[in-house]
Amino acid sequence: MPAATALVIGSIIGTGVFALPSALAPYGPISLVAFAAVTVGALALAMTFGALSKRTSSSGGPYVYAREAFGEFAGFLNAWSYWITAWAGNAAIVVAWVGYVEVFVNTSHQVGGSVLIALVGLWIPAAVNLTGVRNTGAFQVITTVVKFVPLIFMATIGLLFVDPDNFGPFNASGQSTLGAISAAAAIALFSYLGLEAASVVAGRVREPGRNVPRATVYGTLACAVIYILGTLAVFGTVSHGALGSSTAPFTDAANNIFGGTWAGNTVAVAAIVSGIGALNGWTMLCAEMPYAAARDGLFPAAFARTRGTSGVPIFGIVVSTVLASLITVFSYTRFDDVFTKIVLLSVLTAVIPYLFSAAAQLYWVLVRGRDGLTLGRLVRDVTVAALAMAFSYWSIQGSGYQTVYYGLFVLLLGLPVYVWLKRTRHEGEAPDGPAPAASDNSSGSAAPVLPGPRAPETTPARLSGRRTTVVRFRRSTRRDQH
Template sequence: MSTQETGLKRQIGLFGAVSILVGAVIGSGIFMTPGTVAAAAGSFGPFMIAWVLAGASGILCALVYSELAPAMPEAGGPYVYITEAFGKPGGFVYGWSMTIGNYIPLVAMLATGFATNLAKLIPGITPTGIKMIATAIILALMILNICGTKLGSTVANIFTVGKLLALILVIVGGFVILSPENFTTVVPEAESASSGVLSAAFPAFLAFGGYYQLAYMAGDIKDPKKTLPKALIIGMLIVIAINILISVACVGSVGFAALAGSETPVVDAGTAIFGQAGTVIVTIGACVSIFGALNGGIMSYPRVTFSMSQHGLMFKSFGRLHSKFNTPYVPTLFICLVALIFVWTGSFSTLLAINVFAGRILECVVCLSLLALRKKKPGLERPLKMPGYPVTTVLAIVITLAICLTCTPTQMLQSIGLMATSIPAYFVFHALSKRSA
């Protein structure tokens, strides 16, 4: 499906694309996960291995997109790839599962994370007040992105720069006051087996997820066959460098034992480095970061249901573009309004577990689609092929599955339950499409 057929305009250049990716990936993860990763790892060695493993998985999966996205630069990203590889039923199951099991809970989780961090600067705020802030930020970004992707991209640029400045302060300050004594173990290093590394890599992966959002914007990117691969690779390298440097700075300034289990590891590091001023600065940085990730998600997620509608697998209204702003406003409304239900009914930890497990399982399906398309469509024009194929593609699947399977059974069942609704949903929409034919 060409850009002319969908009606979307290509307005986003390389810097905007990199900003969207960095803004989408550097969100709540890096501000909240280092403590959890440290507790699961048990010592600094496995702690660093976990970050490298999660980063390797992220960059391998990003390279899968660097081949698929330029070859099929339609709006909707992975939904399009999977439809081409496995047919419309496979595309529908992916699109529905990702929207219900990953995107909507993630929007709610990020909004809640933003409000929770902001609450540190608002004495006396109640839990209801936090939910009201989360509601307000979702509604504000919903309106912003309905008004145009160019405006949304501009916001992504501004907030990406802002959050990077806050993180750079912690990185530089952390290395200045870094103390070797802080790199101590929580448990004997001999007790940290490979399963501990994988368990630690699961929360670490939260700080690397979200790169796929840029692929959904392929229909809006200028010269996507050249720009998209560059943006994916440059953006992921920036993300990996920032996450590793921040993690080392946190350990060096706070201490490994104190860091393990902390729910506000980067804020704790800011306090250790700059005192109370650091608490305020880094808290603001966390809010800016989460805002950027939330903006990137609300900008990109509706492209999946938009593309599904274009293929006759979603309500026709989901394929409409706003008459004035030329944006897919109906799916934007749907995702944001349903996310509000999650904000008011789910906890942060529940939303986190649901969306991460679903996202990782479905990411493996995207990798499988690359393997299938190499055989099914050998003549497809591929401006950039995945280096080391097929070994690197299989490795991406193996690493991602190994990390994913460290989830608890309850977390798996919750996520699988939401994704399983895609099966009856497919039969309903298939029947409706037959009636209207």
């Protein structure tokens, strides 16, 4: 469980939280109310993913849950949307990461230098992932430990230096109270993206039915406490006017507490390590989701090709990093508020799989598995899933019309891909039915798994670092198993 928990925490805590106070500053302290509301919704989602991971131990997370509950097309939409979230989210993470790197270099924030630093930040984690799951997991544990130091400091010692005069107007946005909370919540949700990380790589986690739910809930709880207290400390130690224009708010807070620059520089180093760790985990998720979908014929077959005994999905890692690089360059040359623009797009494309996952849990509880539940557990599961679904709808509403427009556009770009995949599969079928599915092999020639009885699937080495190959069968979701 430690590696799975580290993946959850490492994916949730990146550089997003280190840049979040500046992104929330235009709304004022009311954004802390939004943060608290988002935390409740995030915990509901974490419990939902924990429950769903007990129903199937396959990798793929939201993709698998949507496909098993609502069919192939829903599964494809979730895989497509989550894949966009993963590489677009990497772009947002690296933009925030650049702000802390530029504490030491490119201090004038020249666009060309910022873009170069961002590209280096994207491709270092990609190189780590290409070396195999064992190195990726070890790297994740180390960076997770390092990133906690400045956050715990601000969430404890930093609170002793809070000055109420720094907070500014409670609602500085000029919007209504509900409108300000909704808009701030859409940004704050970005800091919790990644809570589903353990479920996405469940097939690589030892004893997933026990470890994935625990890693998901415990990891989210730990992040929630540190997030709220740390953000409160930054709001109270950096003036409202300075916070809105800061590119490294935690560094500024540490400098204000101790004076000089040494404390801020220490925080910046930790934030840099944190960002690399988050990018490392998200780069794995960028490849893992399409890998799972490609095995079922619901993503281009190239994403299912792996290398070596560790089963590294090279194509998914490289393509996702290239796309993240492109959107980063585009954003730096087109937008002033680069971080916020990419954050909102990432949140929207993430909320869609979250919404489907909550709906899948409701479907399984109310339709497929309620005969095996006590009344108390039925009420609890329905309440949590309904809360997660309502929270997802609220997050979409708070993203803003422009973000919903762009998000819907990129989501619908997947329709031609789905049609092409269906056509390819149809042409590959024998006259009397689907062709038998081919298993993966280390040379990378993996054929999509077509609908029908599930064949044994070979899962690459788990996050524990063991380089063995494990054969498992997909768990049935028939009513009699609940």
